[in-house]
Amino acid sequence: xxxxxxxxxxxxxxxxxxxxxxxxxxxxxxxxxxxxxxxxxxxxxxxxxxxxxxxxxxxxxxxxxx
Amino acid sequence: xxxxxxxxxxxxxxxxxxxxxxxxxxxxxxxxxxxxxxxxxxxxxxxxxxxxxxxxxxxxxxxxxxxxxxxxxxxxxxxxxxxxxxxxxxxxxxxxxxxxxxxxxxxxxxxxxxxxxxxxxxxxxxxxxxxxxxxxxxxxxxxxxxxxxxxxxxxxxxxxxxxxxxxxxxxxxxxxxxxxxxxxxxxxxxxxxxxxxxxxxxxxxxxxxxxxxxxxxxxxxxxxxxxxxxxxxxxxxxxxxxxxxxxxxxxxxxxxxxxxxxxxxxxxxxxxxxxxxxxxxxxxxxxxxxxxxxxxxxxxxxxxxxxxxxxxxxxxxxxxxxxxxxxxxxxxxxxxxxxxxxxxxxxxxxxxxxxxxxxxxxxxxxxxxxxxxxxxxxxxxxxxxxxxxxxxxxxxxxxxxxxxxxxxxxxxxx
Numbered sequence: 001x002x003x004x005x006x007x008x009x010x011x012x013x014x015x016x017x018x019x020x021x022x023x024x025x026x027x028x029x030x031x032x033x034x035x036x037x038x039x040x041x042x043x044x045x046x047x048x049x050x051x052x053x054x055x056x057x058x059x060x061x062x063x064x065x066x
Numbered sequence: 067x068x069x070x071x072x073x074x075x076x077x078x079x080x081x082x083x084x085x086x087x088x089x090x091x092x093x094x095x096x097x098x099x100x101x102x103x104x105x106x107x108x109x110x111x112x113x114x115x116x117x118x119x120x121x122x123x124x125x126x127x128x129x130x131x132x133x134x135x136x137x138x139x140x141x142x143x144x145x146x147x148x149x150x151x152x153x154x155x156x157x158x159x160x161x162x163x164x165x166x167x168x169x170x171x172x173x174x175x176x177x178x179x180x181x182x183x184x185x186x187x188x189x190x191x192x193x194x195x196x197x198x199x200x201x202x203x204x205x206x207x208x209x210x211x212x213x214x215x216x217x218x219x220x221x222x223x224x225x226x227x228x229x230x231x232x233x234x235x236x237x238x239x240x241x242x243x244x245x246x247x248x249x250x251x252x253x254x255x256x257x258x259x260x261x262x263x264x265x266x267x268x269x270x271x272x273x274x275x276x277x278x279x280x281x282x283x284x285x286x287x288x289x290x291x292x293x294x295x296x297x298x299x300x301x302x303x304x305x306x307x308x309x310x311x312x313x314x315x316x317x318x319x320x321x322x323x324x325x326x327x328x329x330x331x332x333x334x335x336x337x338x339x340x341x342x343x344x345x346x347x348x349x350x351x352x353x354x355x356x357x358x359x360x361x362x363x364x365x366x367x368x369x370x371x372x373x374x375x376x377x378x379x380x381x382x383x384x385x386x387x388x389x390x391x392x393x394x395x396x397x398x399x400x401x402x403x404x405x406x407x408x409x410x411x412x413x414x415x416x417x418x419x420x421x422x423x424x425x426x427x428x429x430x431x432x433x434x435x436x437x438x439x440x441x442x443x444x445x446x447x448x449x450x451x452x453x454x455x456x457x458x459x460x461x462x463x464x465x466x467x468x469x470x471x472x473x474x475x476x477x478x479x480x
Binding site: 009011012013014015018019026028029030050051054055056057058059 | 133137173176177179180181182350354412413414415416417419421422423425429430
Protein backbone atom coordinates (compact mmCIF):
# COMPACT_ATOMS: atom_id res chain seq x y z
CA UNK A 1 0.00 0.00 0.00
CA UNK A 2 1.08 3.56 -0.72
CA UNK A 3 -0.14 6.65 1.13
CA UNK A 4 -0.13 10.19 -0.26
CA UNK A 5 -1.14 13.41 1.48
CA UNK A 6 -2.35 16.10 -0.92
CA UNK A 7 -0.44 19.28 -0.03
CA UNK A 8 -3.17 21.49 -1.45
CA UNK A 9 -5.94 19.97 0.62
CA UNK A 10 -4.15 19.31 3.94
CA UNK A 11 -4.98 21.94 6.58
CA UNK A 12 -2.89 20.64 9.43
CA UNK A 13 -5.63 19.03 11.53
CA UNK A 14 -3.05 16.54 12.75
CA UNK A 15 -5.41 13.57 12.89
CA UNK A 16 -3.26 11.42 10.59
CA UNK A 17 0.01 11.61 12.46
CA UNK A 18 -1.64 10.98 15.79
CA UNK A 19 -3.23 7.78 14.41
CA UNK A 20 -0.26 6.60 12.31
CA UNK A 21 2.67 7.61 14.48
CA UNK A 22 5.05 5.11 12.94
CA UNK A 23 4.34 6.33 9.45
CA UNK A 24 3.83 10.07 9.67
CA UNK A 25 5.17 12.91 11.76
CA UNK A 26 4.80 16.70 11.75
CA UNK A 27 6.74 19.84 11.07
CA UNK A 28 7.18 23.00 13.12
CA UNK A 29 3.82 24.34 11.87
CA UNK A 30 1.94 21.17 12.75
CA UNK A 31 1.56 19.92 9.17
CA UNK A 32 2.07 16.26 8.44
CA UNK A 33 5.35 15.23 6.91
CA UNK A 34 6.17 13.75 4.49
CA UNK A 35 3.41 15.09 2.24
CA UNK A 36 3.05 15.49 -1.49
CA UNK A 37 4.83 12.20 -2.16
CA UNK A 38 3.75 8.57 -2.09
CA UNK A 39 5.14 6.67 0.88
CA UNK A 40 5.25 2.91 1.31
CA UNK A 41 3.06 1.56 4.08
CA UNK A 42 4.61 -1.46 5.83
CA UNK A 43 2.20 -4.39 6.18
CA UNK A 44 1.93 -3.95 9.96
CA UNK A 45 0.85 -0.32 9.57
CA UNK A 46 -1.89 -0.77 7.01
CA UNK A 47 -4.63 -0.39 9.65
CA UNK A 48 -3.03 2.80 10.95
CA UNK A 49 -2.86 4.15 7.40
CA UNK A 50 -6.55 3.39 6.85
CA UNK A 51 -7.52 5.06 10.13
CA UNK A 52 -5.43 8.10 9.21
CA UNK A 53 -7.09 8.37 5.79
CA UNK A 54 -10.58 7.86 7.23
CA UNK A 55 -9.96 10.46 9.93
CA UNK A 56 -8.77 13.31 7.74
CA UNK A 57 -11.50 15.97 7.93
CA UNK A 58 -10.34 17.33 4.57
CA UNK A 59 -10.17 13.99 2.75
CA UNK A 60 -6.56 14.84 1.86
CA UNK A 61 -5.13 11.32 2.14
CA UNK A 62 -5.13 8.85 -0.75
CA UNK A 63 -4.34 5.18 -0.28
CA UNK A 64 -3.19 3.10 -3.19
CA UNK A 65 -3.66 -0.61 -2.57
CA UNK A 66 -0.98 -2.94 -3.92
CA UNK B 67 -34.61 50.56 -1.65
CA UNK B 68 -36.69 47.59 -0.60
CA UNK B 69 -37.89 47.07 2.92
CA UNK B 70 -36.48 44.08 4.82
CA UNK B 71 -39.80 42.26 4.39
CA UNK B 72 -39.74 42.74 0.61
CA UNK B 73 -36.13 41.60 0.44
CA UNK B 74 -37.01 38.47 2.33
CA UNK B 75 -39.86 37.68 -0.05
CA UNK B 76 -37.53 38.24 -2.95
CA UNK B 77 -35.08 35.67 -1.62
CA UNK B 78 -37.85 33.20 -0.84
CA UNK B 79 -39.03 33.33 -4.44
CA UNK B 80 -35.62 32.12 -5.55
CA UNK B 81 -35.89 29.03 -3.38
CA UNK B 82 -36.39 26.14 -5.80
CA UNK B 83 -39.17 23.65 -5.49
CA UNK B 84 -37.95 20.80 -3.35
CA UNK B 85 -35.86 22.99 -1.04
CA UNK B 86 -37.95 23.25 2.12
CA UNK B 87 -38.38 26.63 3.78
CA UNK B 88 -38.24 26.66 7.57
CA UNK B 89 -38.16 29.29 10.27
CA UNK B 90 -35.58 28.31 12.85
CA UNK B 91 -34.11 30.62 15.46
CA UNK B 92 -31.73 28.47 17.50
CA UNK B 93 -30.60 31.22 19.87
CA UNK B 94 -32.65 30.22 22.95
CA UNK B 95 -31.23 27.91 25.63
CA UNK B 96 -32.66 24.39 25.47
CA UNK B 97 -32.49 21.17 27.39
CA UNK B 98 -29.02 19.63 26.94
CA UNK B 99 -28.79 17.62 23.74
CA UNK B 100 -31.79 19.26 22.08
CA UNK B 101 -29.65 21.03 19.46
CA UNK B 102 -28.10 17.77 18.24
CA UNK B 103 -31.53 16.15 18.12
CA UNK B 104 -32.80 19.07 16.02
CA UNK B 105 -29.77 18.79 13.72
CA UNK B 106 -30.41 15.06 13.26
CA UNK B 107 -34.02 15.75 12.38
CA UNK B 108 -33.15 18.46 9.85
CA UNK B 109 -30.37 16.40 8.23
CA UNK B 110 -32.61 13.42 7.64
CA UNK B 111 -35.47 15.60 6.36
CA UNK B 112 -33.43 17.41 3.68
CA UNK B 113 -29.80 18.14 2.68
CA UNK B 114 -30.71 21.83 2.25
CA UNK B 115 -33.19 24.32 3.67
CA UNK B 116 -33.94 27.96 3.28
CA UNK B 117 -34.30 29.42 6.75
CA UNK B 118 -36.47 32.54 6.90
CA UNK B 119 -34.91 33.56 10.25
CA UNK B 120 -33.47 37.13 10.18
CA UNK B 121 -32.84 38.22 6.55
CA UNK B 122 -33.02 34.59 5.45
CA UNK B 123 -30.20 32.16 4.74
CA UNK B 124 -29.49 28.75 3.23
CA UNK B 125 -28.75 25.81 5.50
CA UNK B 126 -26.79 22.67 4.58
CA UNK B 127 -27.26 19.77 6.91
CA UNK B 128 -25.02 16.89 5.77
CA UNK B 129 -21.33 16.14 6.08
CA UNK B 130 -20.27 16.42 2.43
CA UNK B 131 -21.96 19.77 1.86
CA UNK B 132 -20.66 21.27 5.12
CA UNK B 133 -17.11 20.19 4.27
CA UNK B 134 -17.48 21.56 0.75
CA UNK B 135 -18.56 24.90 2.19
CA UNK B 136 -15.44 25.01 4.38
CA UNK B 137 -13.13 24.00 1.54
CA UNK B 138 -14.26 26.67 -0.91
CA UNK B 139 -13.52 30.09 0.56
CA UNK B 140 -13.57 31.57 -2.97
CA UNK B 141 -17.33 30.90 -2.94
CA UNK B 142 -18.00 30.92 0.80
CA UNK B 143 -16.29 33.96 2.27
CA UNK B 144 -15.59 34.49 5.98
CA UNK B 145 -16.40 38.20 5.66
CA UNK B 146 -19.35 37.24 7.83
CA UNK B 147 -19.49 33.94 9.72
CA UNK B 148 -22.80 34.74 11.42
CA UNK B 149 -25.66 33.99 9.02
CA UNK B 150 -28.09 36.38 10.71
CA UNK B 151 -25.53 39.22 10.54
CA UNK B 152 -24.40 39.51 6.88
CA UNK B 153 -22.66 42.87 7.35
CA UNK B 154 -20.89 42.81 10.70
CA UNK B 155 -19.29 46.03 11.92
CA UNK B 156 -16.41 44.04 13.42
CA UNK B 157 -13.70 42.18 11.55
CA UNK B 158 -11.84 39.53 13.52
CA UNK B 159 -8.31 38.68 12.36
CA UNK B 160 -7.60 36.08 11.03
CA UNK B 161 -11.10 34.60 11.47
CA UNK B 162 -12.79 36.90 8.98
CA UNK B 163 -9.94 37.35 6.49
CA UNK B 164 -10.19 35.41 3.22
CA UNK B 165 -7.32 33.87 1.22
CA UNK B 166 -4.77 34.94 0.08
CA UNK B 167 -4.29 37.54 2.86
CA UNK B 168 -5.54 35.08 5.44
CA UNK B 169 -2.42 32.89 5.19
CA UNK B 170 -0.10 35.79 6.08
CA UNK B 171 -1.78 36.33 9.45
CA UNK B 172 -2.47 32.70 10.03
CA UNK B 173 1.17 31.65 9.55
CA UNK B 174 2.26 34.24 12.06
CA UNK B 175 0.07 32.78 14.77
CA UNK B 176 -0.29 29.10 13.94
CA UNK B 177 3.25 27.99 14.82
CA UNK B 178 2.63 29.22 18.36
CA UNK B 179 -0.26 26.76 18.63
CA UNK B 180 1.33 23.86 16.71
CA UNK B 181 2.08 20.50 18.38
CA UNK B 182 5.72 21.31 19.17
CA UNK B 183 4.64 24.46 20.99
CA UNK B 184 1.91 22.56 22.85
CA UNK B 185 4.40 19.85 23.83
CA UNK B 186 6.62 22.55 25.33
CA UNK B 187 3.95 23.61 27.84
CA UNK B 188 2.39 20.18 28.45
CA UNK B 189 4.27 19.52 31.72
CA UNK B 190 2.97 22.86 33.04
CA UNK B 191 -0.52 22.03 31.75
CA UNK B 192 -0.50 18.82 33.80
CA UNK B 193 0.72 20.72 36.87
CA UNK B 194 -2.15 23.18 36.47
CA UNK B 195 -4.62 20.33 36.03
CA UNK B 196 -3.33 18.51 39.11
CA UNK B 197 -3.57 21.65 41.22
CA UNK B 198 -7.12 22.49 40.12
CA UNK B 199 -8.32 18.91 40.71
CA UNK B 200 -6.62 18.81 44.13
CA UNK B 201 -8.33 22.07 45.12
CA UNK B 202 -11.74 20.60 44.28
CA UNK B 203 -11.30 16.95 45.34
CA UNK B 204 -11.83 17.48 49.06
CA UNK B 205 -15.05 19.45 48.45
CA UNK B 206 -16.95 16.46 47.09
CA UNK B 207 -18.94 18.60 44.68
CA UNK B 208 -18.56 21.40 42.16
CA UNK B 209 -20.19 23.04 39.21
CA UNK B 210 -17.84 21.57 36.65
CA UNK B 211 -18.38 24.12 33.86
CA UNK B 212 -17.72 27.15 36.04
CA UNK B 213 -15.33 25.80 38.69
CA UNK B 214 -13.02 23.67 36.56
CA UNK B 215 -13.78 23.67 32.83
CA UNK B 216 -13.35 27.43 32.46
CA UNK B 217 -10.36 27.75 34.75
CA UNK B 218 -8.19 24.99 33.25
CA UNK B 219 -8.10 26.19 29.61
CA UNK B 220 -7.67 29.78 30.78
CA UNK B 221 -4.61 29.03 32.90
CA UNK B 222 -3.05 26.87 30.18
CA UNK B 223 -3.75 29.51 27.52
CA UNK B 224 -2.13 32.25 29.59
CA UNK B 225 0.88 29.97 30.11
CA UNK B 226 1.35 29.43 26.39
CA UNK B 227 0.98 33.17 25.67
CA UNK B 228 3.65 33.91 28.26
CA UNK B 229 1.74 35.87 30.91
CA UNK B 230 1.08 34.80 34.53
CA UNK B 231 -1.50 32.01 34.71
CA UNK B 232 -2.79 33.54 37.96
CA UNK B 233 -4.32 36.25 35.76
CA UNK B 234 -7.03 33.67 35.13
CA UNK B 235 -8.60 35.45 38.14
CA UNK B 236 -9.23 38.34 35.73
CA UNK B 237 -9.96 36.42 32.54
CA UNK B 238 -12.49 33.90 33.86
CA UNK B 239 -15.04 36.54 34.92
CA UNK B 240 -14.39 38.62 31.77
CA UNK B 241 -15.05 35.68 29.48
CA UNK B 242 -18.13 34.63 31.50
CA UNK B 243 -19.57 38.14 31.30
CA UNK B 244 -18.79 38.49 27.62
CA UNK B 245 -20.63 35.30 26.70
CA UNK B 246 -23.56 36.06 29.01
CA UNK B 247 -24.21 39.04 26.72
CA UNK B 248 -23.12 37.50 23.41
CA UNK B 249 -26.27 35.46 22.99
CA UNK B 250 -28.28 38.68 22.75
CA UNK B 251 -29.44 39.14 26.37
CA UNK B 252 -29.96 42.90 26.39
CA UNK B 253 -29.58 43.20 30.16
CA UNK B 254 -26.08 41.83 29.85
CA UNK B 255 -24.87 44.22 27.16
CA UNK B 256 -23.22 46.72 29.53
CA UNK B 257 -21.37 43.96 31.39
CA UNK B 258 -20.36 42.42 28.08
CA UNK B 259 -18.90 45.71 26.89
CA UNK B 260 -17.06 46.18 30.18
CA UNK B 261 -15.64 42.65 29.96
CA UNK B 262 -14.41 43.26 26.43
CA UNK B 263 -12.85 46.51 27.63
CA UNK B 264 -11.13 44.62 30.44
CA UNK B 265 -9.67 42.03 28.08
CA UNK B 266 -8.47 44.67 25.62
CA UNK B 267 -7.06 46.82 28.41
CA UNK B 268 -5.10 43.89 29.78
CA UNK B 269 -3.47 43.27 26.38
CA UNK B 270 -2.82 47.01 25.94
CA UNK B 271 -0.72 46.92 29.13
CA UNK B 272 1.16 43.78 28.06
CA UNK B 273 1.74 45.26 24.62
CA UNK B 274 3.06 48.57 25.99
CA UNK B 275 5.38 46.57 28.23
CA UNK B 276 6.72 44.39 25.39
CA UNK B 277 7.29 47.42 23.19
CA UNK B 278 9.76 48.65 25.82
CA UNK B 279 11.87 45.49 25.59
CA UNK B 280 15.33 46.03 24.08
CA UNK B 281 15.22 42.52 22.52
CA UNK B 282 12.49 39.94 21.74
CA UNK B 283 11.53 37.69 24.67
CA UNK B 284 11.72 33.91 24.49
CA UNK B 285 8.42 32.02 24.69
CA UNK B 286 6.38 35.19 24.68
CA UNK B 287 3.62 35.50 22.11
CA UNK B 288 3.04 39.25 22.45
CA UNK B 289 6.75 39.82 22.00
CA UNK B 290 6.62 37.68 18.85
CA UNK B 291 3.78 39.80 17.45
CA UNK B 292 5.58 43.03 18.28
CA UNK B 293 8.63 41.79 16.35
CA UNK B 294 6.73 40.35 13.36
CA UNK B 295 5.91 41.84 9.99
CA UNK B 296 3.22 41.20 7.38
CA UNK B 297 4.05 42.43 3.86
CA UNK B 298 7.23 43.97 5.35
CA UNK B 299 5.17 46.15 7.67
CA UNK B 300 5.21 45.78 11.45
CA UNK B 301 1.84 44.98 13.00
CA UNK B 302 0.07 47.99 14.44
CA UNK B 303 -1.23 48.06 18.01
CA UNK B 304 -4.87 47.76 16.92
CA UNK B 305 -4.20 44.60 14.92
CA UNK B 306 -2.18 42.98 17.72
CA UNK B 307 -4.93 43.77 20.23
CA UNK B 308 -7.53 42.32 17.85
CA UNK B 309 -5.57 39.09 17.45
CA UNK B 310 -5.07 38.66 21.20
CA UNK B 311 -8.71 39.41 21.94
CA UNK B 312 -9.93 36.96 19.30
CA UNK B 313 -7.75 34.22 20.78
CA UNK B 314 -9.31 34.79 24.20
CA UNK B 315 -12.86 34.80 22.86
CA UNK B 316 -12.33 31.85 20.53
CA UNK B 317 -10.31 29.60 22.78
CA UNK B 318 -11.52 29.58 26.37
CA UNK B 319 -15.30 29.38 26.38
CA UNK B 320 -15.16 26.82 23.55
CA UNK B 321 -12.87 24.44 25.40
CA UNK B 322 -15.04 24.86 28.48
CA UNK B 323 -18.09 23.89 26.44
CA UNK B 324 -16.46 20.76 25.04
CA UNK B 325 -15.14 19.72 28.45
CA UNK B 326 -18.59 20.08 30.01
CA UNK B 327 -20.20 17.70 27.53
CA UNK B 328 -17.34 15.21 27.81
CA UNK B 329 -17.58 15.13 31.59
CA UNK B 330 -21.35 14.88 31.50
CA UNK B 331 -20.84 11.80 29.36
CA UNK B 332 -18.25 10.36 31.75
CA UNK B 333 -20.50 11.04 34.75
CA UNK B 334 -23.35 9.16 33.08
CA UNK B 335 -21.27 6.31 31.63
CA UNK B 336 -19.18 4.59 34.31
CA UNK B 337 -18.05 1.89 31.87
CA UNK B 338 -16.39 4.48 29.63
CA UNK B 339 -14.82 6.06 32.70
CA UNK B 340 -13.43 2.72 33.84
CA UNK B 341 -12.09 2.02 30.38
CA UNK B 342 -10.19 5.31 30.26
CA UNK B 343 -8.75 4.66 33.71
CA UNK B 344 -7.63 1.17 32.67
CA UNK B 345 -6.47 2.26 29.19
CA UNK B 346 -5.39 5.91 29.38
CA UNK B 347 -3.90 5.59 25.88
CA UNK B 348 -7.54 5.79 24.68
CA UNK B 349 -8.02 9.27 26.14
CA UNK B 350 -7.07 11.08 22.88
CA UNK B 351 -9.53 8.93 20.91
CA UNK B 352 -12.28 9.59 23.46
CA UNK B 353 -11.57 13.31 23.23
CA UNK B 354 -11.99 13.19 19.43
CA UNK B 355 -15.22 11.25 19.83
CA UNK B 356 -16.57 13.90 22.18
CA UNK B 357 -15.61 16.59 19.64
CA UNK B 358 -17.61 14.67 17.03
CA UNK B 359 -20.67 13.65 18.94
CA UNK B 360 -20.93 16.55 21.36
CA UNK B 361 -19.79 19.30 19.02
CA UNK B 362 -20.42 22.76 20.43
CA UNK B 363 -20.89 24.17 16.93
CA UNK B 364 -24.54 24.00 15.98
CA UNK B 365 -23.62 25.54 12.64
CA UNK B 366 -21.09 27.84 10.99
CA UNK B 367 -21.87 30.71 8.65
CA UNK B 368 -20.28 32.00 5.45
CA UNK B 369 -21.16 34.74 2.95
CA UNK B 370 -21.58 33.86 -0.71
CA UNK B 371 -18.89 35.64 -2.76
CA UNK B 372 -20.10 34.68 -6.25
CA UNK B 373 -23.31 33.41 -7.83
CA UNK B 374 -23.20 29.63 -7.65
CA UNK B 375 -25.48 26.68 -8.04
CA UNK B 376 -24.72 24.62 -4.95
CA UNK B 377 -26.41 21.20 -4.90
CA UNK B 378 -29.50 22.61 -6.56
CA UNK B 379 -29.61 25.82 -4.52
CA UNK B 380 -29.19 28.98 -6.63
CA UNK B 381 -26.89 30.99 -4.36
CA UNK B 382 -26.48 34.69 -5.13
CA UNK B 383 -23.52 36.84 -4.20
CA UNK B 384 -24.27 38.35 -0.78
CA UNK B 385 -26.49 35.47 0.41
CA UNK B 386 -25.63 33.88 3.72
CA UNK B 387 -25.21 30.14 4.21
CA UNK B 388 -25.11 28.05 7.38
CA UNK B 389 -23.33 24.70 7.46
CA UNK B 390 -24.93 22.57 10.17
CA UNK B 391 -21.82 21.05 11.79
CA UNK B 392 -24.00 19.31 14.38
CA UNK B 393 -25.76 17.55 11.52
CA UNK B 394 -22.52 16.68 9.71
CA UNK B 395 -20.82 15.17 12.75
CA UNK B 396 -23.61 12.64 13.24
CA UNK B 397 -24.29 11.97 9.56
CA UNK B 398 -25.04 8.23 9.17
CA UNK B 399 -23.74 8.51 5.59
CA UNK B 400 -20.28 8.93 7.16
CA UNK B 401 -20.39 7.27 10.59
CA UNK B 402 -21.50 3.88 11.81
CA UNK B 403 -23.73 4.25 14.87
CA UNK B 404 -23.43 8.04 14.73
CA UNK B 405 -25.43 8.65 17.92
CA UNK B 406 -23.32 6.25 19.93
CA UNK B 407 -20.23 7.38 21.86
CA UNK B 408 -17.54 4.91 20.80
CA UNK B 409 -14.57 5.44 23.13
CA UNK B 410 -12.11 3.87 20.69
CA UNK B 411 -13.62 5.08 17.41
CA UNK B 412 -10.58 5.17 15.14
CA UNK B 413 -12.04 6.44 11.87
CA UNK B 414 -13.26 9.87 12.93
CA UNK B 415 -13.04 12.79 10.51
CA UNK B 416 -15.32 15.09 12.51
CA UNK B 417 -15.67 18.78 11.67
CA UNK B 418 -15.68 19.85 15.32
CA UNK B 419 -12.69 22.09 14.55
CA UNK B 420 -14.24 23.24 11.26
CA UNK B 421 -12.25 22.68 8.06
CA UNK B 422 -10.58 24.41 5.15
CA UNK B 423 -8.24 27.36 5.68
CA UNK B 424 -10.03 28.46 8.86
CA UNK B 425 -9.61 25.12 10.63
CA UNK B 426 -9.50 25.91 14.36
CA UNK B 427 -6.10 27.43 15.06
CA UNK B 428 -6.25 26.22 18.65
CA UNK B 429 -7.22 22.63 17.83
CA UNK B 430 -3.95 21.11 19.05
CA UNK B 431 -4.12 23.13 22.26
CA UNK B 432 -7.79 22.35 22.88
CA UNK B 433 -7.17 18.61 22.48
CA UNK B 434 -4.26 18.71 24.89
CA UNK B 435 -6.26 20.66 27.47
CA UNK B 436 -9.06 18.09 27.22
CA UNK B 437 -6.65 15.18 27.49
CA UNK B 438 -5.01 16.73 30.55
CA UNK B 439 -8.42 17.33 32.12
CA UNK B 440 -9.55 13.72 31.72
CA UNK B 441 -6.26 12.21 32.83
CA UNK B 442 -5.74 14.36 35.91
CA UNK B 443 -9.41 14.28 36.97
CA UNK B 444 -9.86 10.51 36.71
CA UNK B 445 -6.65 9.86 38.65
CA UNK B 446 -8.08 11.65 41.68
CA UNK B 447 -11.86 11.49 41.17
CA UNK B 448 -12.56 8.21 39.37
CA UNK B 449 -16.25 8.09 40.32
CA UNK B 450 -18.64 10.99 40.09
CA UNK B 451 -22.28 11.60 39.27
CA UNK B 452 -24.50 14.46 38.20
CA UNK B 453 -26.28 16.07 41.13
CA UNK B 454 -29.24 17.76 39.50
CA UNK B 455 -32.93 17.15 40.02
CA UNK B 456 -33.81 19.14 36.92
CA UNK B 457 -32.62 18.52 33.35
CA UNK B 458 -29.34 20.18 32.41
CA UNK B 459 -29.69 23.15 30.07
CA UNK B 460 -27.44 24.29 27.25
CA UNK B 461 -26.79 27.68 25.72
CA UNK B 462 -28.50 28.31 22.39
CA UNK B 463 -26.81 27.47 19.11
CA UNK B 464 -26.42 31.12 18.09
CA UNK B 465 -23.02 31.16 19.75
CA UNK B 466 -20.94 28.14 20.68
CA UNK B 467 -22.94 25.77 22.84
CA UNK B 468 -22.08 24.86 26.41
CA UNK B 469 -23.87 23.38 29.38
CA UNK B 470 -25.01 26.31 31.51
CA UNK B 471 -24.27 24.28 34.63
CA UNK B 472 -22.94 20.79 35.38
CA UNK B 473 -23.25 20.03 39.10
CA UNK B 474 -21.06 17.01 39.88
CA UNK B 475 -20.73 15.16 43.16
CA UNK B 476 -18.37 12.47 44.41
CA UNK B 477 -17.36 10.75 47.63
CA UNK B 478 -14.46 12.37 49.40
CA UNK B 479 -11.71 9.91 50.26
CA UNK B 480 -11.12 9.91 54.00
